[in-house]
Amino acid sequence: MLVHICCSVDSHFFLQKLQHDYPNEKLTGFFYDPNIHPYSEYQLRLLDVKRSCKKLGIELLEGEYDFEAWMEAVRGLQNEPEKGKRCEVCFDKRFERSAQKALELGEKSFTTTLLVSPLKSQEQLKRSGDIFFQKHGIEFIAYDYRTNGGTQEQSRVTKEEQLYRQDYCGCIYGLTIQREQQHRLMDEMFSPLANQILPSSIQERLDMYTYRNELEEKNIAYKIIKEKFLNYRQFSHKIVSAKTEIIPSYALFYSTLPRKKAEGKVEFLHNNIGYFNREEIMFVTLEFFNSTCNFKYKSVNELLFNPPSVDEELKFRTILTDTHYNLSPIIIVEKIPQTKLTIELNAKIYEDTREKLIII
Known part of the structure; x- marks a missing residue:
């Protein structure tokens, strides 16, 4: 089964559940998320997904970061709310490429870790998946691991595994709307010409999580904490x-x-x-x-x-x-x-x- 992966917070718990419920199923991860912006954030999420898949013993494939094609696909939908039309188009684009990858690999089914995200509509995801089953003959499996305490269990796993926990979905439009509602500076979009690493920037986190991986390879114990400043x-x-x-x-x-x-x-x-x-x-x-x-x-x-x-x-x-x-x-x-x-x-x-x- 091909598993489209969006981020480690969703994928680690989701993949663990699949491994437990379907022990004989060979799982292949597919990280295809051209919606994630800026590119440094994409690199950070991919870094953590690679670590997660390595720990779970799951092969991971990376799709193309065709950000410009994604922007063209959602043109005119900039002001759509979360779970609106823009998200549906975004799912369609990522599912289209996931279905194509599944066909290339000879898989008969695929699913997505987006199903476990509380920020996403499962019904919306199922509709997009069903369209591609009819179009390509690749069955979309809609696992529901949110119910019966699933979301709380996912939060526990995220904390135990010290996964990178992003605080926005990924796209620039969702981020813009979210920061405006929070009355917060959208500092994720700051990238100094001089490449100075700013506090609480994506680049600072990317460097920290890269260092985290190096410590794990050397079996050095660490803890990731938060501080106000x-x-x-x-x-x-x-x-x-x-x-x-x-x-x-x-x-x-x-x-x-x-x-x-x-x-x-x-x-x-x-x-x-x-x-x-x-x-x-x-x-x-x-x-x-x-x-x-x-x-x-x-x-x-x-x-x-x-x-x-x-x-x-x-x-x-x-x-x-x-x-x-x-x-x-x-x-x-x-x-x-x-x-x-x-x-x-x-x-x-x-x-x-x-x-x-x-x-x-």
């Missing part, structure tokens, strides 16, 4: 002089302006810090930044495209301000400007939760 995302930043010249600059992590813009000038210098006369802004030179942190940046532009880690930025902030609680804008420049400036800084600080791996 103050997160930060910077949308844009620019400094313009009185002569309308853009001054190359870099704003450190946690730098914000309440009105996103400030006009004024550096009032005085003290201990290598230039103090602006508005919004508690501080300026430091790249030379001072290099000497304090033992960096070797040749220009601010180099810093922009190859920044240090967030932890290193926070260490410098603490050295400069002698506190862990300082949120003033700290801006790095080649030399302290002595002219009137217009500083634009669009950024947000917000409460967030992230996963953390500890070795035990």
